[in-house]
Amino acid sequence: MNIYEKIFARLEEINMSQIELSRRTGIATSTISDWRKKQINPQADKLVAICKALDMSLVDLLCDEEDKKNEFSRADYVVGEQFIIDSIMMSSGQMKRRVFSYLERWIRKQEIKLPTGNISVISDxxxxxxxxxxxxxxxxxxxxxxxxxxxxxxxxxxxxxEILDTNELIYIGRDFPDEYSHSKDTKVLRGPNEYAKANASVAIRELIQIAANKTFSENKKSKHNSKAKYGWYRYDTRFAVPKYNNDGELTGYNIFKGRMVIRHAQDNKLYLYDILRIKKETSEPHE
Structure with a gap:
């Protein structure tokens, strides 16, 4: 079975529309439709995002032990890369699975960039x-x-x-929008810190992905006995927003830090609760 066939089979299995797949991956719906119409596979750099959206592993998408035929296109590889591809495809099914499993974990640890280019993750x-x-x-x-x-x-x-450092899945519950927007912490924000938190709302997924420095505390408030039955986790997260001069020209970025609060609920899932203590950390010139 081809990769695109597995994708559409999975869409049908989980009752997901092409529009929803497009929303979760950033891939245009016309591109998704073309996979079936033109009987072509997605580009390699889209596969991890597709797997995450469809809740399947890269191994399951790429490997089919019953199908011994090599379905990989050779058009996009230079000579050196072709040797690597040939070596993998001539290996046993078990070895292929090990290689693809490693590749999947490695890709998830790398720098993330959204297709739109409006949000990206960099290292300082x-x-x-x-x-x-x-x-x-x-x-x-x-x-x-x-x-x-x-x-x-x-x-x-x-x-x-998923938090990349810990591989923990963080869910968004119905309480998050209200808490983030109207919590006591939000109400006391002023000036740049207030606008920073407002604009951080467009990058919630990325802020979760880079979360680091995990700490734990027990739940001590009875009102959270269900929503945070197993306690609270906190992580550091950081983001940058552009700054402009009076002529509207980009002059640099203000970098902010915040403390991400996660509740461990009665259903044993981790839910984002709020991002607290948002504060300007530094300012970097535009290069």
Whole structure:
């Protein structure tokens, strides 16, 4: 079975539309349709995103032990790369699975960039990850419209994202949009910190992915006995937003840090609760 056939079989199996797959992966619906119409496989750099969206492993998508035929296209490889591909494809089925399993884990640890280019993840001089938000959804005005932020965050409900360092899945529950937008921590934010938190809402998935420095504390409030039955986790996360001069020219980025709060719920899942203590860390010139 070809890769594109496995994708459409999986879509049917989990009752997912092509539109939803497009939303989760950033791949155009026309491109997804072309896979079936033209009987072509997706580009290699899209496979991990597709697997995550379809909740299947890269091994399952690429390997078929019953099919001994090599379905890999050779058109995009130079001579040196072709030797590597040939070596893998001539190996045993077990070896192929080991190679693809390793490849999947390796790719997930690498720098992440969204197809739109509006959000990306980079490493600073110390090797720490920073989410760069290039387009600001919420512009500077007298006050942030937090109801608008809350409505935007509702798009995340039901989704889950993996923390790359720990491989933990973090879910977005129905309580998150309201807590993020109207918590006590949000209400005391002013100036750049307030606008930073508002605009961080467009990069929730990426902020989860780079979360680091995990700590744990027990739940001590009875009102959270169900939602945080097994306690609270906190992680550091960082993001950068652009700054402009009076002529509208990009002059650099302000880097902010925040403390991501995760609740360990009664259903044994981890849910994002809020991002607290957002504060400007430093400012970097545009290069």
């Amino acid at each position: 001089a110390e090797g720490k990850k920073v989410v760069v938000i290039n387009d600001l959804r919420f512009k500077r005005s007298k006050n942030v419209d937090w109801n608008m932020v809350e409505n935007y965050l509702k798009e995340y409900i039901g989704s889950c994202t």
